[in-house]
Each structure stands twice: as C-alpha cells, then as structure tokens.
Amino acid sequence: MSQSIRVYGPASVSNVTCGFDVLGFAIEKPGDIILAELSEKPGARIKKIIGCDTLPINPLENVASVAAQSLLDHVDPTIGIDLTIYKNIKPGSGIGSSASSAVAATFAVNQLIGVPIKNTFDLVPFAMQGEQIASGAFHADNVAPALLGGFIIVRSNDPLDVIQLGTPPDLYAVVIHPDVQIKTSESRKLLPVLVPLKDVVTQTGNLAGLVAGLLQHDYDLIGRSMHDIIIEPAREGTIPGFKELKKAALDAGALGAGISGSGPSVFALCKGETSAQKVLDEMKSAYGNFNINYDAYISAINKKGTIEILD
Amino acid sequence: MSQSIRVYGPASVSNVTCGFDVLGFAIEKPGDIILAELSEKPGARIKKIIGCDTLPINPLENVASVAAQSLLDHVDPTIGIDLTIYKNIKPGSGIGSSASSAVAATFAVNQLIGVPIKNTFDLVPFAMQGEQIASGAFHADNVAPALLGGFIIVRSNDPLDVIQLGTPPDLYAVVIHPDVQIKTSESRKLLPVLVPLKDVVTQTGNLAGLVAGLLQHDYDLIGRSMHDIIIEPAREGTIPGFKELKKAALDAGALGAGISGSGPSVFALCKGETSAQKVLDEMKSAYGNFNINYDAYISAINKKGTIEILD
Numbered sequence: 001m002s003q004s005i006r007v008y009g010p011a012s013v014s015n016v017t018c019g020f021d022v023l024g025f026a027i028e029k030p031g032d033i034i035l036a037e038l039s040e041k042p043g044a045r046i047k048k049i050i051g052c053d054t055l056p057i058n059p060l061e062n063v064a065s066v067a068a069q070s071l072l073d074h075v076d077p078t079i080g081i082d083l084t085i086y087k088n089i090k091p092g093s094g095i096g097s098s099a100s101s102a103v104a105a106t107f108a109v110n111q112l113i114g115v116p117i118k119n120t121f122d123l124v125p126f127a128m129q130g131e132q133i134a135s136g137a138f139h140a141d142n143v144a145p146a147l148l149g150g151f152i153i154v155r156s157n158d159p160l161d162v163i164q165l166g167t168p169p170d171l172y173a174v175v176i177h178p179d180v181q182i183k184t185s186e187s188r189k190l191l192p193v194l195v196p197l198k199d200v201v202t203q204t205g206n207l208a209g210l211v212a213g214l215l216q217h218d219y220d221l222i223g224r225s226m227h228d229i230i231i232e233p234a235r236e237g238t239i240p241g242f243k244e245l246k247k248a249a250l251d252a253g254a255l256g257a258g259i260s261g262s263g264p265s266v267f268a269l270c271k272g273e274t275s276a277q278k279v280l281d282e283m284k285s286a287y288g289n290f291n292i293n294y295d296a297y298i299s300a301i302n303k304k305g306t307i308e309i310l311d
Numbered sequence: 312m313s314q315s316i317r318v319y320g321p322a323s324v325s326n327v328t329c330g331f332d333v334l335g336f337a338i339e340k341p342g343d344i345i346l347a348e349l350s351e352k353p354g355a356r357i358k359k360i361i362g363c364d365t366l367p368i369n370p371l372e373n374v375a376s377v378a379a380q381s382l383l384d385h386v387d388p389t390i391g392i393d394l395t396i397y398k399n400i401k402p403g404s405g406i407g408s409s410a411s412s413a414v415a416a417t418f419a420v421n422q423l424i425g426v427p428i429k430n431t432f433d434l435v436p437f438a439m440q441g442e443q444i445a446s447g448a449f450h451a452d453n454v455a456p457a458l459l460g461g462f463i464i465v466r467s468n469d470p471l472d473v474i475q476l477g478t479p480p481d482l483y484a485v486v487i488h489p490d491v492q493i494k495t496s497e498s499r500k501l502l503p504v505l506v507p508l509k510d511v512v513t514q515t516g517n518l519a520g521l522v523a524g525l526l527q528h529d530y531d532l533i534g535r536s537m538h539d540i541i542i543e544p545a546r547e548g549t550i551p552g553f554k555e556l557k558k559a560a561l562d563a564g565a566l567g568a569g570i571s572g573s574g575p576s577v578f579a580l581c582k583g584e585t586s587a588q589k590v591l592d593e594m595k596s597a598y599g600n601f602n603i604n605y606d607a608y609i610s611a612i613n614k615k616g617t618i619e620i621l622d
Contacts, residue, residue, distance in 0.1 A: 195505065209472070
C-alpha cells in the first residue's frame with residue numbers, strides 16, 4: 001500500500017440556468033490538488049494549505065478533513081491521514097471551490113486505504129459531509145459533478161439520487177470569475193419563496209429540453225433551453241456587469257449563459273473550442289469597461305471528474 | 312390523387328406526473344378514425360359523427376374541421392373536404408379525445424391533398440388550432456404525442472418547440488377512465504397560483520430524472536422520478552378513488568402512476584406487458600369497490616403516432 005497519493009478535484013458549475021439545485025457539470029480547470037499521506041496518529045488532519053491563507057486548518061472546520069474523516073469513520077477510524085491542500089480555486093467564486101477540495105480529499109483517502117468503496121458514485125455522500133461545512137447545506141450539485149465528471153442531475157439530495165448524463169463531445173465552458181464577494185447564505189436570501197405556476201411551467205419546459213439536448217447531443221436545443229426565469233432575475237443584481245457579460249457571450253455565439261452556482265462567476269456554454277475562445281474574448285472585452293479584476297477560464301466539459309495525479 | 316383517406320389518431324396522456332403542461336405520450340388504443348373525402352365545395356365540413364352524439368357538427372365548432380380548415384387556409388382555401396368522424400375516445404376522458412380527432416383530421420387532409428407539408432412535425436400547429444376550440448388553450452401536449460408518437464416534450468407552446476424522446480422499448484401504459492365528468496376549465500381553477508420554491512426544486516429534480524430515464528431507457532429511474540407534488544395534490548380530490556387506483560397500481564409493480572391530463576383518467580406506466588396486465592387487473596379490482604362505471608385500456612407506448620389506415 002502506497003504511503004501517499006496526489007489527487008486532482010476539478011471546479012464545477014451548479015445551478016445550470018433552469019436547473020437550479022438540480023443540474024451541474026464539471027470543468028477541466030481550475031481544480032484543487034490534495035496530497036494525502038498515511039499517518040500513525042488516527043484521524044484526518046490538515047498539514048498545510050498552499051495558495052490560500054483564509055481557510056481553516058482546524059480539521060473540524062476544513063471541508064477536506066471533514067470529508068476525509070467521514071470516510072474514515074465509515075471504514076476504519078484508527079487510520080490516520082495528513083492532508084496538504086494546494087488551493088487553486090478561490091473560495092466563494094461560485095465554481096465549487098469547497099466541493100473541489102472535498103471530493104479530492106475523499107477520493108484520495110479511499111485510494112490510499114485500499115479502495116474500500118469500490119464505486120466512485122458511493123463516495124458522493126462522504127464528500128457532501130465536507131461540502132456541508134462550507135455551504136451549510138447537504139447538497140450534491142457541485143460535489144457529484146466534481147467527483148464523477150460530465151453533467152449530473154441531482155434528482156434528490158435525501159435520499160441521494162444522482163444521475164450521470166455524460167456530455168456532448170463538442171461542448172465547452174467559459175467562466176468569468178469577477179473578484180467580488182457574494183456569500184452563498186446572503187444570495188439564498190434573495191431567492192423568491194413562492195413562484196407563479198406559469199413560471200414553473202416555463203422553467204420545467206426548458207429544463208426538460210436542456211436534459212434532452214444534453215442526452216441527444218442537440219446543441220441547438222441546449223441553447224434554446226438555457227433560460228432561467230426564476231433564479232437569475234433574483235440574483236443577477238449581485239453580480240456587477242452580469243447583463244453585459246451574458247449579452248457579450250450570446251452575441252459572440254454562445255449557446256447560453258448564466259450564473260455559476262450562486263455567483264459571482266458567470267458561465268457560458270459553447271459548441272466547439274473556436275466558438276468558446278471567441279466567447280471568452282468577447283466576455284473579457286465587455287468586462288474591460290468595469291473596474292473589477294477577474295479570472296477567466298475556458299475548457300471542455302470535464303469527462304473524468306476527480307483523478308489521481310500520476311507522476 | 313386519391314379521393315378519400317382514412318386515418319387513425321391515437322389517444323394520449325399529457326401532464327405526465329412531474330411534467331405538467333410539458334410532457335406527454337401517445338398510447339396505441341383507443342383512437343379516433345377520420346374518413347376525409349375530397350369535395351367540390353371549398354372548405355372543411357363535418358359530414359357525420361359516429362359513436363358520439365354530443366359533439367358539434369358545425370364546422371366552426373368541431374375540432375376536426377377547425378384543424379382541417381386551418382391547414383386548407385394555409386395551403387389552398389379553394390379545396391373542399393368532408394370529414395366523417397368515428398369517435399372512439401369519449402370526450403372529457405382526459406386522454407386527448409379532441410387532440411385525437413384534430414391530429415387525424417389534419418394528417419388526413421395533408422395526405423389527401425398531396426402532402427404539401429412534408430414533415431409531420433410541421434402539422435402540429437394546425438392540429439393545435441383544432442384542439443384550441445375544445446380546450447380553450449393553445450397547447451401541444453396532447454396534439455404533439457398523438458401526431459408524432461412516443462414521449463414528447465413541449466418546451467414551449469409559443470414559439471412552438473416540440474422535442475421527440477421516443478420511448479423505452481418495454482414501456483407499457485395502463486389507463487382507467489372512470490365515467491365521471493371533470494371539465495378541464497374547472498380543473499384548471501383548482502391549480503395553485505403560487506408554488507413554494509422548495510417544491511419547484513423537488514419537481515424539477517424529478518422531471519430531469521424522468522426525461523433522463525426515458526432517454527437512457529432506465530426503467531428504475533423512470534419509476535423513482537414519477538412524482539408530482541404540485542398538481543396531483545390539488546386535483547386528486549376530483550377523481551373518485553384516485554388514491555386507491557394509484558396505490559393498487561404501485562402495489563402491483565407499476566413504475567409510477569398519476570392523473571392523465573386533467574383527469575378523470577388515471578394512468579400507470581409499467582415495464583413489460585406481463586407487469587402491465589397485472590397492474591390493470593389490480594386497478595380494476597381496486598375500482599370494483601366503487602360504484603362507478605369505467606373503461607380500461609392497456610397498450611405499449613405508441614411509437615408511430617397518427618397513421619393512414621390501409622385497407
């Protein structure tokens with residue numbers, strides 16, 4: 001049995017337009033890296049966090065150690081694990097920063113202790129234990145795509161029912177992360193409590209179309225379906241320049257665009273890398289008028305999810 | 312060019328559990344038959360209605376002639392058509408009675424006048440014109456499955472966007488039509504105006520799962536997803552014995568069950584004909600305690616939609 005392992009957990013986009021709390025996907029980059037090392041002292045600990053000085057070292061408060069500990073508690077609490085986190089996704093970015101660390105830690109520990117959980121699907125609940133520390137909610141909509149790759153439906157969080165959709169082969173994602181702070185808990189307060197039934201019908205029609213488009217690899221249908229008339233109108237005001245970013249993406253040929261998670265990141269889906277590059281350029285150009293720093297990412301939809309890094 | 316044609320338009324189930332106003336499918340039987348005959352007098356007329364004495368003969372009020380006329384208006388208003396309707400689906404049954412006549416008339420006229428509309432998809436709006444006379448709403452959720460077969464998503468009625476999902480090969484439907492009257496317009500009044508967001512999330516998770524299950528031919532997922540927590544609770548009280556019928560279906564192994572359209576018909580989906588027969592038997596047995604006449608239907612999901620009857 002190896003004494004250590006390095007694992008990559010990708011970023012992910014949840015709340016994909018009409019799929020609030022239900023539909024998410026993983027992207028190829030950025031992603032956190034976890035180095036997990038066996039230790040003689042029982043329990044999961046955080047040895048070091050590199051790339052971020054605001055996250056807790058306390059193992060009861062860090063998503064990675066909480067996720068790792070929940071797996072150890074299930075398999076063998078006498079095992080000891082030291083975790084080093086190479087943090088590449090900024091906390092609070094809206095692209096599954098905590099989920100990335102949680103899935104990487106869970107996957108790493110499972111590999112390191114001899115793969116007691118044979119099916120990666122079954123690691124989702126352990127990673128969710130970690131994610132819950134950060135978001136306050138027991139949600140699989142970032143964790144499941146980050147762990148499994150591709151598009152994921154969370155049909156239900158309790159009991160957990162996660163469905164893999166894969167991805168159309170030519171689908172690319174562009175993400176702009178404006179350097180502004182939005183707390184998920186604050187953003188939740190903006191959500192409507194009640195929704196008009198006619199809006200539910202519109203939203204469900206679009207979600208059904210989006211799921212069908214993803215499974216039928218119908219890019220045009222994906223684009224026609226990417227509308228969110230319930231959540232986006234309530235939240236878009238929290239993201240400076242959201243309307244301009246979305247318009248730039250659509251004008252440049254994106255299939256659709258929306259808020260990633262609860263923001264502030266904004267994502268677009270595109271058919272083909274050339275289109276995605278053009279969309280990225282136009283979104284960056286549109287954001288040039290705003291006096292806000294941002295990070296920009298472009299990648300194919302991540303098909304592999306969380307993976308061991310082999311030297 | 313032939314002088315006459317006979318066409319079969321099948322019954323259909325709309326509002327498939329969590330897919331209110333969005334998801335429908337066609338069944339193999341029952342279905343209306345339309346005999347369309349060329350006439351020298353311009354316009355579409357009703358020559359005779361066989362099997363029902365409550366439907367209007369006035370061509371401006373009958374769904375079949377209105378649908379036929381809308382197609383003639385589009386193609387060539389100088390053409391004359393006489394329609395004879397063999398009415399096998401009881402009006403107000405909740406299994407797309409008016410849609411059946413509307414699609415059969417539209418398809419018949421298109422065939423009879425030399426197929427000016429090449430793609431059957433493009434006949435949907437004409438059939439909807441007829442359906443609108445009966446239901447008061449411009450909805451494709453019965454018309455599109457009856458015309459095209461299989462499961463259909465109506466992503467949007469305006470602009471019309473209809474998506475064919477096909478059907479898992481082993482999927483069967485059981486329908487019980489209790490002989491009670493429910494008007495669609497009355498049933499609409501029972502619907503909630505506002506829906507709690509948390510219920511929207513539950514419903515959309517299930518609908519996403521149902522669409523994925525249908526496309527991935529995952530019968531178990533179809534069953535897990537067939538829940539309607541928004542519409543069914545509001546309407547089930549209008550159908551005597553609904554709870555008993557649904558329980559009997561599920562106890563007998565149905566994947567799921569719900570209200571067909573706005574009722575009073577109750578449908579169940581089953582994997583395999585043997586299971587469907589058992590479900591049918593148990594639903595009939597459960598309804599034996601109610602002093603209500605009913606019709607019962609069992610069939611595979613209709614894959615062909617509306618078809619010409621060849622002698």
